[in-house]
Amino acid sequence: MASPASIPRTRREIAAQGIRRAIILGDLAPGQKLREVALAAELGVSRPTLREALLLLTHEGLCEQEPHRGFSVARLDATAIRDLAETRLLLDRLAATTIAQDPERIAELTAAWETYAASGTDPDALAQHTALVAFHRAMWMAAHNDTLIRLWPTVESLSTLVLAQDQAMRSDPKRAIDLHRTLVTAIASGSADQIDAALHAHTRQSAEEFISSRVHER
Amino acid sequence: MASPASIPRTRREIAAQGIRRAIILGDLAPGQKLREVALAAELGVSRPTLREALLLLTHEGLCEQEPHRGFSVARLDATAIRDLAETRLLLDRLAATTIAQDPERIAELTAAWETYAASGTDPDALAQHTALVAFHRAMWMAAHNDTLIRLWPTVESLSTLVLAQDQAMRSDPKRAIDLHRTLVTAIASGSADQIDAALHAHTRQSAEEFISSRVHER
DNA sequence: TCCTTCACATTGTTTGACAATCTGTAGACT
């Protein structure tokens, strides 16, 4: 979701949302070519509008575009996944430490976690994913850092791609909720060490697990 | 420049480049509304193509779009500038420490600095800006971190906006080159403390200077 | 003076089309 908090107002946004959904659900596999006419027809929008949507997704990182070869669903290798984990760790820490300095922002974060915990056990994979992503987005927004807000769409889509590439990533929902509660608690405590520990447990470990679960690479 | 290293192959890219240039040069002021028909005519492209270009710039952060109110040149307040400085500090450090671990990457960085030093004193403001930006881009690319590469366009455009908002930022070119040589040296030395010091001197101090130089805010 | 209403301007989107480029296949050549 590029404009996540806001309800899509334009047909372009609706189209983009539909494609994101298809990628998350696995209906569009990484690397798959996206033929404009067919997609436009399927989504019920014109080709120019579809192209605007695809361009949006390309900039988010969900799609790729080569001149005269069109758009395709982006593909991540193990290195890219590790890079994402490393970078996210830094930025998550920035968000976390910023939040930790302001009780009001801690309250925001706690509220976000409660929302997530309430709907994070939904049996539907998409709903689960959406809830988890919403929590992380809320965390970045709670930091009230303008640059983080701008960088979020790219980070969100990269994360989504990682999840979309392998169902194995969607492991135990309850364990995930616990993991994030630990993070919220750590932030509320204000202890830098606790925050670091929780973040490592969260981001890095997840990525390592994910990579090691994949034997083959292209 | 969203696709900076590559020569623009499509008319969309040419249009985007033209708009970026106008913003950097100050021909398009922050906050200014961008009327599609006029701009399209001026750039010699059709309205749909122009919209694709504007969408690109919007995602980079150079422009903003409100539904049915169109596109305008983005505007940054003091807080946003400080946020950018803080976030860049983190990511620059990631790039720097990554580079420091590999002699080959250090060589890449050094080569980039030499290129920058050679053309950084150009009297033309645009050329100066381009050279400086190219150095920073090269630094992020030299880290070979996939996520950094993806995040760069956004960071670059935010930085460009900061520069575009005030000519005062474009201070002494020679001093700037020295500042960056210090950074390169620090990275080559591999000392984390030296890297941190150089980065602080670079990013943060520049931003603070910039903010303090501006009395008024909107 | 302030608010409402309406015409105008601009955006969001569509349709249809054409040139440029890519892709895959069939035929020519070694």
Next chain:
DNA sequence: AGTCTACAGATTGTCAAACAATGTGAAGGA
């Protein structure tokens, strides 16, 4: 037979013109 070349089809990049939806500003009324 295997490899290269040329062509036809498919797909993309771009354009032109148009219409509906929404925003904006000015004229008129309370």
